[in-house]
Amino acid sequence: MTQQDESKQPESAETTPTRFVSAGEVRFAYRRFGNPSATPLVFLQHFRGSMDNWDPALLNGFAQDRTVITFDNAGIGFSSGEVPDNVAAMAQHALDFLDALQLGQVDLLGFSLGGYIAQHLTLNRPQLVRRLILAGTGPGKGEGTQDLNPTILDAASLPPSPNGVLQLFFEPTETSQAAGAAFLQRLQTRAGERDPFLTGPGVPFTSRFFIKPPPEPHEPWSWCSSFCEQEAS
Numbered sequence: 001m002t003q004q005d006e007s008k009q010p011e012s013a014e015t016t017p018t019r020f021v022s023a024g025e026v027r028f029a030y031r032r033f034g035n036p037s038a039t040p041l042v043f044l045q046h047f048r049g050s051m052d053n054w055d056p057a058l059l060n061g062f063a064q065d066r067t068v069i070t071f072d073n074a075g076i077g078f079s080s081g082e083v084p085d086n087v088a089a090m091a092q093h094a095l096d097f098l099d100a101l102q103l104g105q106v107d108l109l110g111f112s113l114g115g116y117i118a119q120h121l122t123l124n125r126p127q128l129v130r131r132l133i134l135a136g137t138g139p140g141k142g143e144g145t146q147d148l149n150p151t152i153l154d155a156a157s158l159p160p161s162p163n164g165v166l167q168l169f170f171e172p173t174e175t176s177q178a179a180g181a182a183f184l185q186r187l188q189t190r191a192g193e194r195d196p197f198l199t200g201p202g203v204p205f206t207s208r209f210f211i212k213p214p215p216e217p218h219e220p221w222s223w224c225s226s227f228c229e230q231e232a233s
Contacts, residue, residue, distance in 0.1 A: 034063030044114030050077030
């Protein structure tokens, strides 16, 4: 396990350099910046997204008060390795990354697919996660859960593009589309290397997640009661 990091943390999402840390055979790309804090806030990205898909305005807002960490999981963006076809393995890669940074405790924000990964990670290592934030996600497939909207699945099956972002994440109204266009403009403000639209072998592997059934039926949010019991003990 090797680590390449610097103690000085640049001030913004637009200017922070891309760093690398190795865990096993995977070389993880990540960015770390903001007001130094004891517990960093780690972001887990959506399906087909790299760390360059996070809105700089969002990241900089959090970074005013605390350390922010974004990264590309195995096989995504600037990271090496292969993308697994299941969330449990994706969560293990994320754990390997956090261990490589020697982080004792973190707050996690998981968005969409990142939320699935965050849930698995938290259940596997509850003592590592102080706070868990789940955005635009769910508990996985199971009895009582809602299937993904076919329109969203169709849009997600197309090559990544600005128009795809507007269709997937913004409403078909003038106001929402204008907000989406402003978001896309903010993504262009980063200096240096960028990888905003995920392409390559990682795309079909992450796509499998949405059509592959779970290994066995389960109760939605069943992990939550287990996690809460561990926290209470």
